[in-house]
Amino acid sequence: MAGNSxxxxxxxxxxxxxxxxxxxxxxxxxxxxxxxxxxxxxxxxDPDLLARLAQNLDVVLVSATNGKTTTxxxxxxxxxxxxxxxxxxxxxxxxxxxxxxxxxxxxxxFGVIEVDEKYLAGVARDTAPKCIAxxxxxxxxxxxxxxxxxxxxxxxxxxxxxxxFIVANCDDPLVVWAASSSPNVIxxxxxxxxxxxxxxxxxxxxxxxxxxxxWFCGECGFRRPQPTWALSGDHVLDPHxxxxxxxxxxxxxxNKANAASxxxxxxxxxxxxxxxxxxxxxxxxxxxxxxxxxxxxRDLRLLLAKNPAGWLETFSLIDPPxxxxxxxxxxxxxxxxDTSWLWDVDxxxxxGHPIFVIGDRKxxxxxxxxxxxxxxxxxxxLDQAVQMCPPGRIEVIANYTAFQDLRRRVGN
Numbered sequence: 468m469a470g471n472s473x474x475x476x477x478x479x480x481x482x483x484x485x486x487x488x489x490x491x492x493x494x495x496x497x498x499x500x501x502x503x504x505x506x507x508x509x510x511x512x513d514p515d516l517l518a519r520l521a522q523n524l525d526v527v528l529v530s531a532t533n534g535k536t537t538t539x540x541x542x543x544x545x546x547x548x549x550x551x552x553x554x555x556x557x558x559x560x561x562x563x564x565x566x567x568x569x570x571x572x573x574x575x576x577f578g579v580i581e582v583d584e585k586y587l588a589g590v591a592r593d594t595a596p597k598c599i600a601x602x603x604x605x606x607x608x609x610x611x612x613x614x615x616x617x618x619x620x621x622x623x624x625x626x627x628x629x630x631x632f633i634v635a636n637c638d639d640p641l642v643v644w645a646a647s648s649s650p651n652v653i654x655x656x657x658x659x660x661x662x663x664x665x666x667x668x669x670x671x672x673x674x675x676x677x678x679x680x681x682w683f684c685g686e687c688g689f690r691r692p693q694p695t696w697a698l699s700g701d702h703v704l705d706p707h708x709x710x711x712x713x714x715x716x717x718x719x720x721x722n723k724a725n726a727a728s729x730x731x732x733x734x735x736x737x738x739x740x741x742x743x744x745x746x747x748x749x750x751x752x753x754x755x756x757x758x759x760x761x762x763x764x765r766d767l768r769l770l771l772a773k774n775p776a777g778w779l780e781t782f783s784l785i786d787p788p789x790x791x792x793x794x795x796x797x798x799x800x801x802x803x804x805d806t807s808w809l810w811d812v813d814x815x816x817x818x819g820h821p822i823f824v825i826g827d828r829k830x831x832x833x834x835x836x837x838x839x840x841x842x843x844x845x846x847x848x849l850d851q852a853v854q855m856c857p858p859g860r861i862e863v864i865a866n867y868t869a870f871q872d873l874r875r876r877v878g879n
Contacts, residue, residue, distance in 0.1 A: 712744070719780060788818075825848060
């Protein structure tokens with residue numbers, strides 16, 4: 468449990484001070500939040516700083532391909548019922564960004580930390596978490612991310628024998644396989660809309676059978692574990708069978724699933740589901756996601772979708788036809804430069820919507836939409852697309868750097 472003794476050595480204090488100074492200089496120069504460069508400088512001065520900063524905190528790590536940032540926010544809100552929280556709320560989720568976030572929370576009791584999938588094992592080793600939430604694993608950034616089965620293996624090895632409570636989605640076979648090496652797993656039936664990365668058994672490579680909501684391998688017997696928490700419509704079912712209503716300002720089934728996992732995490736720290744879920748209602752938007760903004764006298768709703776699983780969930784959120792939709796895709800370093808994932812997305816779900824295409828890779832997306840028999844127009848930029856949109860709220864869906872571009876343009 469968190470105590471009050473100062474865990475920081477003189478060297479660590481110097482590292483924190485230097486990191487904050489560099490971050491402040493970066494912000495002053497207009498180069499973003501400065502959290503990553505500040506964290507890098509601090510870790511250079513004291514390589515053990517992350518472990519030192521975490522040792523007086525009850526730490527929760529959150530990792531997944533989709534939903535990390537939102538779930539981190541929901542858990543942080545829930546745990547504030549039990550004490551002060553420090554969190555990397557802006558999504559800087561590699562060791563430097565995490566170190567920077569923890570350095571700003573000297574009075575905190577809880578550290579709620581989003582972690583990039585590739586760094587989970589190392590950050591877990593450094594921070595000795597009390598709880599780790601594993602939500603999903605699917606293909607993402609095809610040019611540089613490890614294949615999903617390798618990521619699951621990395622998790623499985625890294626978490627083997629972990630003392631942490633692992634809150635894991637039992638509907639994702641890759642997550643189950645990764646979590647099964649741990650002695651303390653709390654299974655949550657959070658659902659899985661995107662199944663295309665889980666047709667072969669991660670344990671033996673056999674073909675996965677998927678009757679209804681169940682799944683099992685017909686060859687080695689690897690199967691879906693029995694959950695103790697579950698998402699059921701608009702309610703979370705707890706281990707005692709009680710149903711607690713989910714009231715969120717965030718839209719969609721995916722966020723209800725995130726809330727169910729967050730409630731299970733909060734319970735590990737003694738926060739009851741009713742209290743946890745009530746506090747989650749405070750979250751309106753997460754780093755600009757789901758925000759409705761005014762631009763050129765129009766209402767635009769900003770939606771982030773980074774990979775096929777994310778696009779599938781996002782399509783289920785948008786207003787029904789004929790709501791206009793603007794799609795923006797880039798392929799810069801932070802997105803992954805390979806856009807072949809566009810062919811894994813079912814764009815026929817946009818039939819009936821007027822579609823407008825922008826972004827660095829608008830022509831890649833245009834070819835994909837043409838093959839999907841969608842009616843669309845390619846535009847030079849957001850301003851032109853908005854001017855061409857018919858009446859109604861405009862749904863704007865963008866991948867990672869395209870989303871940052873949009874936020875800058877609309878002043879969000």
